[in-house]
Each structure stands twice: as structure tokens, then as C-alpha cells.
Amino acid sequence: MATEYKITITNNSGSQQNYLIFNEPPKINQRVQEDVWANVFVKKATPPRQTTVITISSLFSAVVGSADSKPGTGVSVSCGVPMPVELGTADPSGVLARKGTTYKMFAQDGAPQFRQEPTAAGGIINAFEIQTEPFSAGNAVEGNWLIGLGGDPTGTGLDGPAATFVPQPSKSYQIEPIKKYWVATGDFKKGSMIKVSSVSSEKIAIDFSTRSSRSATIVHAEDGSLNLQA
Numbered sequence: 001m002a003t004e005y006k007i008t009i010t011n012n013s014g015s016q017q018n019y020l021i022f023n024e025p026p027k028i029n030q031r032v033q034e035d036v037w038a039n040v041f042v043k044k045a046t047p048p049r050q051t052t053v054i055t056i057s058s059l060f061s062a063v064v065g066s067a068d069s070k071p072g073t074g075v076s077v078s079c080g081v082p083m084p085v086e087l088g089t090a091d092p093s094g095v096l097a098r099k100g101t102t103y104k105m106f107a108q109d110g111a112p113q114f115r116q117e118p119t120a121a122g123g124i125i126n127a128f129e130i131q132t133e134p135f136s137a138g139n140a141v142e143g144n145w146l147i148g149l150g151g152d153p154t155g156t157g158l159d160g161p162a163a164t165f166v167p168q169p170s171k172s173y174q175i176e177p178i179k180k181y182w183v184a185t186g187d188f189k190k191g192s193m194i195k196v197s198s199v200s201s202e203k204i205a206i207d208f209s210t211r212s213s214r215s216a217t218i219v220h221a222e223d224g225s226l227n228l229q230a
Helices: 137-142
Strands: 004-011 017-023 037-039 042-046 051-057 060-067 077-079 083-085 096-098 102-108 111-114 128-132 145-150 161-165 172-176 180-185 203-207 215-220 226-228
Touching (some): 004 017, 017 051, 017 161, 042 051, 060 102, 060 111, 060 128, 077 145, 111 145, 128 145, 137 145, 203 215, 203 226
Parallel strands (some): 004 215, 102 128
Antiparallel strands (some): 004 051, 017 042, 017 180, 037 161, 060 077, 060 083, 060 145, 128 172, 145 161, 180 203
């Protein structure tokens, strides 16, 4: 059963706000040739003196697609149907008990995609795997190809890209999601690329891997600050 995390935001700033949620980029075992970008997966317009609640599932997916232009802040990302994944699990002694999902990525006529045929599981503990087949690394860069982590694929509306990067050929990427999320304000579109350093507005991190509670409450104060209440 999936775990759910709840973020409640109360807007006491005095004006309407667009609240953005994006995650901390996942751990990846391989060095990537370009940056790993977070993607905005929630954007909620919230009037003053109102509260918005965002529920985030612990279910993840694998995504493949491309950016609309050279990857950068605010650039939109287009992906195919997110593919559901299971993360590798450990037994009580910490030894790998069940491998995580694996997908094979290839390119046909310049279009990056996943193989439809089942692939033997190869994800390590807390991770899933994307294996890339041989292709031109230059084509991947020029075509702005992307692979990476997606959100919940079960129809919750949080199924877009969550963190993406340009793949290299003939690699095995172990992708380990991190349960740390950022809340900020801004005009970014859902699915667009973002980095913590690129957000000029107030922002705050919520790390559910270290919190005792699966919920968090944020108050956006009149002075513009975002304050974590619980």
C-alpha cells in the first residue's frame, strides 16, 4: 500500500499566490553528462486567506521524453506515459530481498522511448533502474532527450516528470527517490525544469525522511516568509 504525505499551505500573504512543489533530485549511481533537473509537479493558485492541501503519494514512475529546448530553468518537458516502478527492498538484515523495476530505453527515428517487452528487475535497495541501449550521445544532447523519475502513475494528477536528465548510451542508471520536497511561489508551469538555486522567491524544504509525521503545515505570512508550523 502506498504511503501518503500531506502538505497544507495557508495563504496569509495578503495576495493570491501560485504555490509550486518540486522534489529534491534523486540519487543516481552514474555521473550524468548534463545536470539533473527537478520538475514542478504541483502548481496551485491560492487566493488570500485560503488554504490548499497537496497530497503526495510514495508511488513513483519512470519517464522518458524530451525538453522543448536546451534544458534550463523554466523549460517545459514532454514525456510519454509514465511507467510504474517498484523500488528494490531489503530484508531485516539490510540485504537486497527484491530487486526494483528495470526499463530499457532506446531511440527510434530520433524519438527516445522505453522498450515494451518485460525486462529482468535490476534495481538496488530503494531504487529502480533505467538501462540505456547504444545510441549517439550527440543526438541525445541535440535532441534534448530526457529520462528520469516521475510521480504517481495511478491517476492522482501527480504523474508528470519529477526529476530528469540527459541520458548517455549503454549505461545502467540506478535512480533512488528522496522524500524531500520544496515549496515555493512563482510562475513556473507544471512539468517545467527548476532548481532550488533558480527560485528567487521565498522557499522552504520539507524532508519526510527525517520527520516523525507524514504531514506538514506551512503558513505564508504577510511579510512573505514561508513558515513550517508542524
